[in-house]
Amino acid sequence: MASKRVFLYRLYIVFSIVVIWVLASLVLLYNIVEVDKEVLESRRLSFFSLAFAIVGIIVVSAEAFFLKDAFRKSPIWLSTILRMTLTFLLFLVVSIIVLFAYYLFRYQGELSFMNFEKNFVQNVILTPGFLMAMIDLGVLSFISILVLEIADKYGPGGLKNLIRGRYHKPRKENRIFLFLDINDSTTIAEQIGHEKYFNMLHDFFADITDPILANWGHIYQYVGDEIVICWKNTPVNKLRCLKFVKQAVLTFKRKENYYLKEYGVVPTFKTGIHAGDVTAGYIGIIKKDLIFSGDTLNTAARIRSKCHELNHSFILSIDFLHNFEAPDKYNITEIGEMEFKGRKEKSKVYSLEFN
Amino acid sequence: MASRRIVNYKLIILANISIIWVVFAFLFLYNIILIDKNDVTGRSLIIFSLAFATIGFIVSASLVFYLKNAFRHYPFWLSVILKMLLALALFVLIAFVMLASYYVFGQQGTLNEFADDFYRNVFLSRAFMIFMFDLAVMTLLTIIMLEVVDKYGPGGFWGMIRGKYVKPRIENRIFIFLDINNATSIAEKLGHTKYFRLLRDFFAEITIPLLANGGEIYQYVGDEVVLSWKNTPLNKQRCFKFLRQSFFLLKRREPKFIKRYGVSPTFKAGIHSGEVTAGVIGIVKKDLVYSGDTLNTTARIRSKCHELEESFVVSEGFLHEFSTPFAYKVNEIGEMELKGRTEKEKLFSVIFE
Numbered sequence: 001m002a003s004k005r006v007f008l009y010r011l012y013i014v015f016s017i018v019v020i021w022v023l024a025s026l027v028l029l030y031n032i033v034e035v036d037k038e039v040l041e042s043r044r045l046s047f048f049s050l051a052f053a054i055v056g057i058i059v060v061s062a063e064a065f066f067l068k069d070a071f072r073k074s075p076i077w078l079s080t081i082l083r084m085t086l087t088f089l090l091f092l093v094v095s096i097i098v099l100f101a102y103y104l105f106r107y108q109g110e111l112s113f114m115n116f117e118k119n120f121v122q123n124v125i126l127t128p129g130f131l132m133a134m135i136d137l138g139v140l141s142f143i144s145i146l147v148l149e150i151a152d153k154y155g156p157g158g159l160k161n162l163i164r165g166r167y168h169k170p171r172k173e174n175r176i177f178l179f180l181d182i183n184d185s186t187t188i189a190e191q192i193g194h195e196k197y198f199n200m201l202h203d204f205f206a207d208i209t210d211p212i213l214a215n216w217g218h219i220y221q222y223v224g225d226e227i228v229i230c231w232k233n234t235p236v237n238k239l240r241c242l243k244f245v246k247q248a249v250l251t252f253k254r255k256e257n258y259y260l261k262e263y264g265v266v267p268t269f270k271t272g273i274h275a276g277d278v279t280a281g282y283i284g285i286i287k288k289d290l291i292f293s294g295d296t297l298n299t300a301a302r303i304r305s306k307c308h309e310l311n312h313s314f315i316l317s318i319d320f321l322h323n324f325e326a327p328d329k330y331n332i333t334e335i336g337e338m339e340f341k342g343r344k345e346k347s348k349v350y351s352l353e354f355n
Numbered sequence: 356m357a358s359r360r361i362v363n364y365k366l367i368i369l370a371n372i373s374i375i376w377v378v379f380a381f382l383f384l385y386n387i388i389l390i391d392k393n394d395v396t397g398r399s400l401i402i403f404s405l406a407f408a409t410i411g412f413i414v415s416a417s418l419v420f421y422l423k424n425a426f427r428h429y430p431f432w433l434s435v436i437l438k439m440l441l442a443l444a445l446f447v448l449i450a451f452v453m454l455a456s457y458y459v460f461g462q463q464g465t466l467n468e469f470a471d472d473f474y475r476n477v478f479l480s481r482a483f484m485i486f487m488f489d490l491a492v493m494t495l496l497t498i499i500m501l502e503v504v505d506k507y508g509p510g511g512f513w514g515m516i517r518g519k520y521v522k523p524r525i526e527n528r529i530f531i532f533l534d535i536n537n538a539t540s541i542a543e544k545l546g547h548t549k550y551f552r553l554l555r556d557f558f559a560e561i562t563i564p565l566l567a568n569g570g571e572i573y574q575y576v577g578d579e580v581v582l583s584w585k586n587t588p589l590n591k592q593r594c595f596k597f598l599r600q601s602f603f604l605l606k607r608r609e610p611k612f613i614k615r616y617g618v619s620p621t622f623k624a625g626i627h628s629g630e631v632t633a634g635v636i637g638i639v640k641k642d643l644v645y646s647g648d649t650l651n652t653t654a655r656i657r658s659k660c661h662e663l664e665e666s667f668v669v670s671e672g673f674l675h676e677f678s679t680p681f682a683y684k685v686n687e688i689g690e691m692e693l694k695g696r697t698e699k700e701k702l703f704s705v706i707f708e
Binding site: 006009027073074075076077078079135139149150152153154155156158162163164165166168169170171172186189194195197198199201202205206209213219221222223224225277279281283284285286287288289291293294295297298341 | 361364382427428429430431432433434488492502503505506507508509511515516517518519521522523525539542547548550551552554555558559562566572574575576577578630632634636637638639640641642644645646647648650651
């Protein structure tokens with residue numbers, strides 16, 4: 001069910017976490033070498049790191065791609081325990097396979113299983129080095145699970161921006177904002193009940209994630225039933241923004257049957273698109289968040305609310321179209337004027353349609 | 356400058372992090388015992404954990420109360436490095452104090468012998484190296500934890516771990532939409548970057564009354580902040596208290612704001628309560644979302660403030676089954692249409708006496 005874009009994004013996170021594993025392996029090797037000199041004397045550091053990287057990739061991929069969604073409906077503490085147990089089983093399976101390979105190709109002693117087992121249990125499993133490796137792997141798996149969860153809270157790029165300190169001082173940015181809202185949300189909610197409506201909202205935002213990632217959009221925030229997406233203001237991103245709207249429409253056309261079956265309605269949406277200067281920075285003491293502040297956002301919200309009045313699904317502002325030539329497949333027509341805060345004259349707004 | 360409430364809130368975080376340190380102490384002790392059998396055999400597990408808890412407490416406390424905001428104008432990676440260096444200096448200082456007291460009370464022999472002995476047997480032992488290393492890892496984890504907890508907000512991280520909103524649930528909640536008066540004209544006067552700093556200071560100020568009254572910051576929407584409480588009579592009272600305390604706190608801070616920005620911010624607020632559906636939404640960006648008409652209505656009540664020329668407007672739904680304390684004067688000032696209902700909702704203004 002996870003699409004290609006979400007998959008690629010997760011792959012990127014998996015590799016970031018594996019880097020942490022490799023760094024940790026360098027540190028842990030030092031510990032284990034100290035504990036068990038004989039066992040590890042002949043092994044090389046690069047070899048050990050490689051082994052750790054491979055185990056890391058297997059474990060973190062399993063977490064990110066399968067286990068994460070498998071226990072989505074259980075609380076984190078429970079899902080963590082279940083996932084750690086499964087991960088432990090995975091270790092065992094991997095180590096047994098590796099040992100069998102060793103047994104088949106390299107083992108020089110008598111081919112008696114009892115003998116081998118005795119050797120194996122005494123020389124490998126019961127050594128302090130092995131126990132420590134297991135504990136370290138356990139701690140790393142646990143940290144990986146937490147990092148996966150926290151990365152999702154910050155959203156794509158959010159953690160990176162925080163670490164790089166991109167917004168540690170407020171800065172002015174020119175950005176495109178797209179406000180997107182489900183049509184007739186109140187009516188739908190009353191019709192299908194609030195709990196079911198919330199599940200539909202969840203599915204709706206899940207399905208829209210794909211076109212957002214495909215077009216490099218940044219999810220700024222969820223405001224009620226509305227989602228705010230933004231891009232840096234460049235001609236390429238303007239095109240991506242239009243592409244996003246088109247792909248999102250097609251996505252819900254494709255999923256029509258699913259929504260009809262599950263909820264009895266197919267969600268459609270309206271959008272208001274605007275571009276302009278905002279100030280970006282972190283705000284808050286006990287709840288810190290990256291916020292964009294400025295009239296651009298209020299205007300974008302007001303353009304979105306004009307959709308109903310003007311009876312058009314997708315409305316663009318003249319500021320968005322400034323210095324931008326839309327390709328022929330997008331039909332952009334002037335549909336009226338509205339007041340922008342801080343401007344004397346009314347500004348034009350346009351509708352967007354697809355040919 | 357930090358108020359008692361913020362200190363309390365930070366103390367709770369501090370206690371939690373110290374617990375994590377103790378848990379790790381057990382793990383690390385196992386490591387160190389394996390490596391340096393002779394060194395540690397004489398020590399009991401309890402003393403080791405206690406030592407770790409003490410160090411953890413001191414380091415986390417210095418991080419939480421002093422260092423956290425010290426480098427906030429630097430990028431995160433730089434501030435982490437600086438904090439780690441300071442923490443290391445702190446370790447050395449603590450170790451030095453402990454050694455000095457050991458020398459004064461317990462050591463037989465000359466200072467030179469002692470120093471020599473110490474250098475060879477403790478400082479250069481592998482156990483000590485690993486111990487220092489473990490402490491550094493713990494400090495790094497603590498710094499990151501503190502940052503992440505702030506992203507979730509009070510109770511948010513715990514709610515996530517507990518899985519409180521894994522399934523959407525219907526809750527009855529109070530919402531306050533709070534907004535700075537004349538935001539646009541202040542922004543034009545100050546310039547956007549300075550205005551942003553004003554906004555930041557403003558939100559920092561109202562954090563204190565918010566914590567004092569057990570409120571929760573739901574989200575920042577533009578220049579607006581949305582606060583929320585569970586809907587109980589006690590919380591309604593707290594909600595009123597919050598308004599009152601913020602109002603007077605900002606009055607007290609007026610000289611500071613005027614000196615720094617030339618204007619002193621005042622605010623308007625719309626208050627309403629009702630049912631919402633709460634749950635976690637999103638795939639690549641997850642967030643707790645309250646969904647429902649209650650929020651839209653509250654936003655509209657807040658926007659009525661301007662029209663009705665009142666700072667604080669409360670809905671009839673909020674005042675339902677609630678007798679206003681004497682310190683507040685509540686007057687009916689108008690009514691408003693609600694979505695999906697035929698009757699109009701009455702609106703009331705709040706004045707402090």
